[in-house]
Amino acid sequence: xxxxxxxxxxxxxxxIGCKACEIACHVSHNVEGITAGNIxxxxxxKLFVTRVEEVTMPVQCHHCEDAPCAQACLEKAIYFEGDxxxxxxxxxxxxxxxxxxxxxxxxxxxxxxxxxEVVIQExxxxxxxxxxxxxxxxxxxxGPICIxxxxxxxxxxxxxxxxxxxxxxxxxxxxxxMFKK
Amino acid sequence: MQYTIEIDQELCTGCRRCTxxxxxxxIGGPEGMPVEINYDKCCFCGQCVQIxxxxxxxxxxxxxxxxxxxxxxxxxxxxxxxxxxxxxxxHGREVWQALHNPDVVTMVQCAPAVxxxxxxxxxxxxxxxxxxxxxxxLRKLGFDKVYDTNFTADLTIMEEGSELIKRIQENGVxxxxxxxxxxxxxxxxxxxxxxxxxxxxCKSPQQMAGALFKTYGTQVDKIDxxxxxxxxxxxxxAKKFEASRxxxxxxxxxDVDLVLTTRELANLIKHAGIDFKKLEPSQPDSVLGAYTGAxxxxxxxxxxxxxxxxxxxxxxxxxxxxxINILDVRYSEGVKRATIQVGxxxxxxxxxxxxxNVAPILExxxxxxxxxxxVEVMACPQGCISGGGQPKVLLENERKEVYAxxxxxxYKHDEELPLRKSHDNPEVAKLYKDFLGKPLGxxxxxxxxxxxxxxx
Numbered sequence: 001x002x003x004x005x006x007x008x009x010x011x012x013x014x015x016i017g018c019k020a021c022e023i024a025c026h027v028s029h030n031v032e033g034i035t036a037g038n039i040x041x042x043x044x045x046k047l048f049v050t051r052v053e054e055v056t057m058p059v060q061c062h063h064c065e066d067a068p069c070a071q072a073c074l075e076k077a078i079y080f081e082g083d084x085x086x087x088x089x090x091x092x093x094x095x096x097x098x099x100x101x102x103x104x105x106x107x108x109x110x111x112x113x114x115x116x117e118v119v120i121q122e123x124x125x126x127x128x129x130x131x132x133x134x135x136x137x138x139x140x141x142x143g144p145i146c147i148x149x150x151x152x153x154x155x156x157x158x159x160x161x162x163x164x165x166x167x168x169x170x171x172x173x174x175x176x177x178m179f180k181k
Numbered sequence: 182m183q184y185t186i187e188i189d190q191e192l193c194t195g196c197r198r199c200t201x202x203x204x205x206x207x208i209g210g211p212e213g214m215p216v217e218i219n220y221d222k223c224c225f226c227g228q229c230v231q232i233x234x235x236x237x238x239x240x241x242x243x244x245x246x247x248x249x250x251x252x253x254x255x256x257x258x259x260x261x262x263x264x265x266x267x268x269x270x271x272h273g274r275e276v277w278q279a280l281h282n283p284d285v286v287t288m289v290q291c292a293p294a295v296x297x298x299x300x301x302x303x304x305x306x307x308x309x310x311x312x313x314x315x316x317x318x319l320r321k322l323g324f325d326k327v328y329d330t331n332f333t334a335d336l337t338i339m340e341e342g343s344e345l346i347k348r349i350q351e352n353g354v355x356x357x358x359x360x361x362x363x364x365x366x367x368x369x370x371x372x373x374x375x376x377x378x379x380x381x382x383c384k385s386p387q388q389m390a391g392a393l394f395k396t397y398g399t400q401v402d403k404i405d406x407x408x409x410x411x412x413x414x415x416x417x418x419a420k421k422f423e424a425s426r427x428x429x430x431x432x433x434x435x436d437v438d439l440v441l442t443t444r445e446l447a448n449l450i451k452h453a454g455i456d457f458k459k460l461e462p463s464q465p466d467s468v469l470g471a472y473t474g475a476x477x478x479x480x481x482x483x484x485x486x487x488x489x490x491x492x493x494x495x496x497x498x499x500x501x502x503x504x505i506n507i508l509d510v511r512y513s514e515g516v517k518r519a520t521i522q523v524g525x526x527x528x529x530x531x532x533x534x535x536x537x538n539v540a541p542i543l544e545x546x547x548x549x550x551x552x553x554x555x556v557e558v559m560a561c562p563q564g565c566i567s568g569g570g571q572p573k574v575l576l577e578n579e580r581k582e583v584y585a586x587x588x589x590x591x592y593k594h595d596e597e598l599p600l601r602k603s604h605d606n607p608e609v610a611k612l613y614k615d616f617l618g619k620p621l622g623x624x625x626x627x628x629x630x631x632x633x634x635x636x637x
Binding site: 016018019020022023024027031032033034035036037039040041042049051054056110116145148149151 | 573576
């Protein structure tokens with residue numbers, strides 16, 4: 001069977017909305033140094049803590065098997081690397097088609113910064129933007145940092161096949177229990 | 182009125198992580214709403230500032246844009262780091278103005294823990310000691326006199342050590358509590374004023390320095406004290422409150438005019454375009470700058486106790502300690518008790534790290550079971566190295582390691598210094614000889630000791 005892409009999922013029952021995951025995400029991807037004084041750009045997380053009425057939880061890329069964002073990208077800047085959907089940000093033209101195509105709103109267009117300064121497109125006098133979304137901490141050995149830093153353990157990595165198998169086993173165990181009675 | 186600590190209602194998400202770290206239960210409010218501070222309880226320790234992760238998003242639709250918030254928070258306009266909901270009032274702008282005012286003389290002091298934290302805001306290793314670079318940076322910023330709080334930490338030991346011995350020998354009020362931590366002092370004034378006589382009457386090193394800058398310091402350099410802007414750099418947010426206390430005017434004017442946190446000093450250095458990493462180290466100015474290892478370890482839990490014991494032992498017994506490293510009082514994780522034999526006297530000590538841990542100790546005093554002589558209390562979990570004004574650790578899972586590095590760095594610097602006992606500080610001896618007279622003398626009483634005020 002085709003291996004299904006893993007993704008990070010938030011638990012609305014546990015999330016307290018502290019945004020520690022957003023900070024960690026930005027820091028892990030952009031900041032060298034361990035303290036706030038090392039952040040020299042606005043914070044651009046790749047997951048988005050969102051509140052609707054009483055429920056707060058982070059929303060992020062599901063690394064969809066049909067990757068509507070990738071299909072929408074005219075520049076072919078979005079692609080699969082193994083089981084992860086990634087953006088080659090240098091190719092991005094800022095057309096926003098990915099943003100529209102994504103069912104979760106998991107892609108954001110953010111300005112590019114170098115050495116703490118925003119990069120301006122000279123002829124247009126406008127900041128240069130690129131698509132920004134969860135890459136499952138692609139280059140980080142220990143995997144997604146958001147999961148590690150959540151004080152409420154409200155984030156987990158969903159591995160679809162394992163998830164399904166575990167639930168199969170649980171279902172049978174429940175039925176087996178009923179027979180025993 | 183200017184606040185010391187505030188929670189920005191627009192940015193707070195109501196996650197309440199700050200309520201968990203607040204040692205005095207001062208933060209609260211309805212579930213799911215932005216939290217508020219009860220200023221009758223708040224001691225301004227700033228632990229909420231350290232933990233808060235609710236930041237202002239890029240181009241967020243808050244009623245006040247980032248630029249306005251930066252100004253209102255007293256931050257320099259060049260500050261790039263995110264604005265978090267829990268924050269302290271900054272004084273970077275005012276210090277910058279003073280540094281560029283030709284009509285004033287600027288004097289500065291830095292607390293011990295600043296020099297093991299500052300490097301982190303410049304991308305250097307956690308706990309890296311930058312004592313010398315820090316002094317050079319302050320000179321480059323344009324401070325006319327670069328003194329050191331470590332010097333008055335040594336002086337504090339002379340006064341506080343003498344006070345403890347006097348209380349023991351003359352049946353004074355015991356146990357005696359340290360009074361260097363302004364959050365702890367405020368807490369006593371608010372919640373336990375009945376034990377205020379147990380607090381040492383010594384001012385904190387910051388305020389001793391402030392009082393001396395505008396008296397002894399100006400006298401030596403023949404400067405009009407009214408022209409002096411006295412600045413301190415502290416790992417602490419409560420020090421801002423302490424400096425503004427109305428009784429802290431021993432020199433005739435406010436002894437410490439402006440207090441920066443370690444983070445604000447980093448901002449100031451960046452604002453001036455100073456390449457901090459490349460600075461050559463230098464030494465603080467005489468006559469209020471020399472320090473020993475004992476003064477330096479004030480910045481970590483157990484440090485004041487250890488420094489006091491190093492000096493107290495010699496003052497009482499006339500003999501040197503076998504081992505100057507008094508490990509029994511180090512690394513308190515809440516409450517640490519020890520008994521130190523000083524001549525015929527078994528001195529019982531308690532080191533309290535974290536204001537939330539002090540209640541049982543106070544209870545022992547109130548119910549008459551307290552058998553200890555001397556108690557050090559620091560409001561922050563590991564003393565000043567973990568203070569509310571220190572560089573803000575971004576990832577919670579790194580905090581423990583960062584604090585361990587800072588702590589280790591404190592003790593390493595102590596071990597490397599040629600002098601490690603406060604009474605060996607030659608500038609302290611000179612100060613007594615030329616100006617103060619003797620510990621607990623008339624002039625000391627006037628400048629270096631204080632009284633407490635019932636609050637609430």
